[in-house]
Amino acid sequence: MSNDLGRFRDGTDPHASRRLAGTTVEAASRRGRGATANPDGRFERLSREAFDDGWEPVERPRLRTHVLPERASHIITRNASPDIPFDRSINPYRGCEHGCIYCFARPNHAYAGLSPGLDFETRLFTKPDAARLLERELSAPGYAPRTIALGTATDPYQPIERAHRITRSVLEVLARFRHPVGIVTKSNLVVRDIDILGAMAADRLVKVAVSVTTLDPALARRMEPRAPHPRKRLEAIERLSAAGIPVMVIVAPIIPSLNDHEIETILAEARARGAGEANHVLLRLPHELDALVSDWFAEHYPDRARHVFSLIRQARGGKVYDAAFGRRMVGQGAYAELIARRMQVARARLGYAMERVTLNADAFAAPGAQLSLF
Structure with a gap:
């Protein structure tokens, strides 16, 4: 799988008019996608740029989603970050078809030799051995249970989960081991697994965080084109809460001068449907994401770009x-x-x-552990 195109600019262009030269893909080819461009990742030694030499028209077919299995050696990822409430996580998928332009996980696609742009939402990887690997890791001697965060980078309930059901298989293992899990998603597909989540919630083993970025359907379609409608997310909050499952609403990301006026309305709507906790995240633009979001603004909101990035810099110590x-x-x-x-x-x-x-981490019990007493 090779990248389409791309070279990033050096970051000095005014954000109000900045575009990713030679990497922006025609709107007809990327219909239903979030990113406007497909620049090479930061680790690539070579870069390519498309241009019209006048000899023949350049016609691009509509981008389609490609899915490949990834053979992982382990499934639990550890971290020592002091500003997040978990030290381990699982991401059943690499890349995300939701196509959220603001996704801070986009730059991770560069580690696979792919673009954080359109490749991130069209070149996806599954981890089909996730449940088997998880069972092995939870059964390891000396394993000490603490909450596993599910879906910290890419959404565990993105569209391909309907067919692959890897997230559900992971939850089945966690339920058998009585292991605590926190889920982060912006998809109403999570309600499919209420049968598992409801039983786990009775023993304080699960919490679900639902991300609601905006209640404006038009803005949502531009920012996160293949994520469920905001109304569907609110309905998911309601159904989860009604099943006794603790729900947090995350207003994320908050983008200055774009969706920040909606904070109170989102919180009120989510609370009315049973959300018990609330949190927020300010827009994050690591690595290639700065240029990708700049290109997106240049296409969709060119008149706001300069003001938006001015406020971002105010909140980031003068940097993006x-x-x-x-x-x-x-x-x-x-x-x-x-x-x-x-x-x-x-x-x-x-x-x-x-x-x-x-x-509750005290309920953890590896299936068959009692046999070790005899």
């Missing part, structure tokens, strides 16, 4: 992105503090819990 622990999620400065304060006030007014639900 600040990766420092404690600041990367929420930013700093006046704008970031205003967003945090609005979240705090709305949560208190709407009756959201101020403390997070703590999951």
Whole structure:
């Protein structure tokens, strides 16, 4: 699988008019996709650029999704990040067909020699051995259970989960081991697994975080073209909550001057449907994501781009992105503090819990472990 095109600019162009030279793909070819371009990843030694030499028209077929299996050696990924509430996670898929232009996981596709642009949402990888690997890792001598976060990079309930059912197979293993899990998704497909999640919730073994970026269908279609309609996400919150499953709503990402005016409305709608916790994340633009989002703004909101990136820099210490622990999620400065304060006030007014639900790691039991006593 090779990349289509691409070279990034050096990052000095004004964001109001910046485009990814030679890498932007015609709208007809990428209909239903989030990214506007397919630049090479940052590790590629060679780059290519498309141009019209006048000899013959360049016609591109419509981009289609390609899925390949990935043979992983392990499935639990560990981290020591001090600003997130988990130290291990599972991502059943690499790449995500939801196509969210703002997804901070896009740059990870460069490690596979692919573009963080359109490749990220059209060149997907599954981990078909995930359940088997998980069972092996949970059964290892000395394994100490702590909450596993499911879907921290790419959505575990993206469209291909309907056919591959890898996320469900992972949940089945976690349920058998009575292992706590936190799920992050923006898909209503999660309600398919209420039979498993409801039983786990009875023992405080699961919590689901549903991401709601906007309630505006037109904006959602541009930003996250293959993610479920915002109404479907609210319905998922309602169904999960009705089944006794703790639900957090995540207003993420908050994009200055684009969806930040919706914070209170999103929180109110989610609370009315049973969400008990709420959180937010300010737009993050690591590595190639800066240029990809700039290109997207140049096409969809060219008149707002300069103002949006000005506010982003205000919240990122004068830079487009600040990766420092404690600041990367929420930013700093006046704008970031205003967003945090609005979240705090709305949560208190709407009756959201101020403390997070703590999951139960004491119930963990490897199937057949009792036999070791005899």
